[in-house]
Amino acid sequence: MKNVVVIGGGSWGTAFARLLADRDCSVTLATRSADDVAAIRATGHNPRYSPQVDLNGVEATTIDAAPIESADLIVVAVPSHAFGEIVSALPGRAPVLSLTKGLDPASGERLSTLVQGRSVAVLSGPNMVEEIAAGLPGVAVIASTDETLALELQELINSVVFRVYVNSDVLGVELCGAAKNVIALAAGGVDGLRLGDSAKAAIITRGLYEMSRLGAAVGADPETFAGLAGMGDLVVTCWHATGRNRRAGELIARCRTPDEARAEIGQVVEGLTTAPVLRELSRRVGVELPITEGVCAVLDGRPLSELAGCLMGRRPTDERSSGSRVPAAR
Numbered sequence: 263m264k265n266v267v268v269i270g271g272g273s274w275g276t277a278f279a280r281l282l283a284d285r286d287c288s289v290t291l292a293t294r295s296a297d298d299v300a301a302i303r304a305t306g307h308n309p310r311y312s313p314q315v316d317l318n319g320v321e322a323t324t325i326d327a328a329p330i331e332s333a334d335l336i337v338v339a340v341p342s343h344a345f346g347e348i349v350s351a352l353p354g355r356a357p358v359l360s361l362t363k364g365l366d367p368a369s370g371e372r373l374s375t376l377v378q379g380r381s382v383a384v385l386s387g388p389n390m391v392e393e394i395a396a397g398l399p400g401v402a403v404i405a406s407t408d409e410t411l412a413l414e415l416q417e418l419i420n421s422v423v424f425r426v427y428v429n430s431d432v433l434g435v436e437l438c439g440a441a442k443n444v445i446a447l448a449a450g451g452v453d454g455l456r457l458g459d460s461a462k463a464a465i466i467t468r469g470l471y472e473m474s475r476l477g478a479a480v481g482a483d484p485e486t487f488a489g490l491a492g493m494g495d496l497v498v499t500c501w502h503a504t505g506r507n508r509r510a511g512e513l514i515a516r517c518r519t520p521d522e523a524r525a526e527i528g529q530v531v532e533g534l535t536t537a538p539v540l541r542e543l544s545r546r547v548g549v550e551l552p553i554t555e556g557v558c559a560v561l562d563g564r565p566l567s568e569l570a571g572c573l574m575g576r577r578p579t580d581e582r583s584s585g586s587r588v589p590a591a592r
Contacts, residue, residue, distance in 0.1 A: 450511020
């Protein structure tokens with residue numbers, strides 16, 4: 263797998279292209295913007311996203327011109343709303359590694375299920391782009407039902423600064439990657455209202471429980487939610503100062519609209535797209551997710567301060583109970 267095309271010139275795609283180049287891969291970074299391509303070729307950096315990343319040795323081109331058909335591996339690092347369109351048009355038969363954390367907003371499906379006619383794996387974990395781009399240690403998990411592919415990718419990517427584990431629970435890993443962004447919006451709301459670290463820790467803990475309960479309902483492995491893609495990614499996403507989803511929740515708590523928060527951050531905030539899709543999934547399988555429902559209510563215009571009071575005022579139950587169930591959609 264020496265010839266790799268990374269589709270998506272955002273922060274994570276840019277940083278991951280560098281990571282692969284450092285593993286002696288021949289890497290092409292493919293983006294929609296011809297202007298971005300010109301800038302990368304001229305400067306050896308991506309000035310719009312992760313400008314600190316050295317892209318010398320990485321070929322930049324537009325998606326239409328990328329050598330996808332001859333690639334050994336295609337890495338897809340695009341927003342969830344664009345994922346289906348990208349993978350449905352891929353030529354050749356090279357396997358796909360997805361870096362996108364979300365659900366398909368059009369169908370509600372997991373993103374890996376949109377990849378047809380080729381093997382697919384997903385990479386997830388507590389990876390803040392700024393830290394990976396700076397060469398700080400990172401750890402991730404690669405999930406695939408194709409064990410051979412997972413092991414090949416592990417060998418390709420694993421290094422002394424980026425440790426990689428494998429996991430066969432694709433469903434659980436993808437669900438964690440989607441749900442943690444929604445919980446991070448709520449954690450950011452706690453920050454915005456200055457409710458304190460105790461309240462924030464409670465949101466994270468109960469959020470993990472929500473994620474686990476939903477995972478159990480759809481057949482995911484419970485251990486996945488205690489691992490890197492679950493608890494690991496949830497904690498860093500909810501606590502890191504520059505995390506987009508946490509930051510968006512904080513801005514919304516300080517009276518920005520979701521669109522204003524998105525514009526101020528200047529990059530994709532996956533939780534804003536995922537929240538209503540996750541809510542629909544939970545209702546379909548009959549599992550109540552109070553935090554997710556609350557996030558959606560705020561995105562629909564309900565005051566966050568009012569929601570916080572409602573969550574605290576819910577009837578107390580046994581911590582280990584499965585929580586209220588709602589009728590599954592028929």
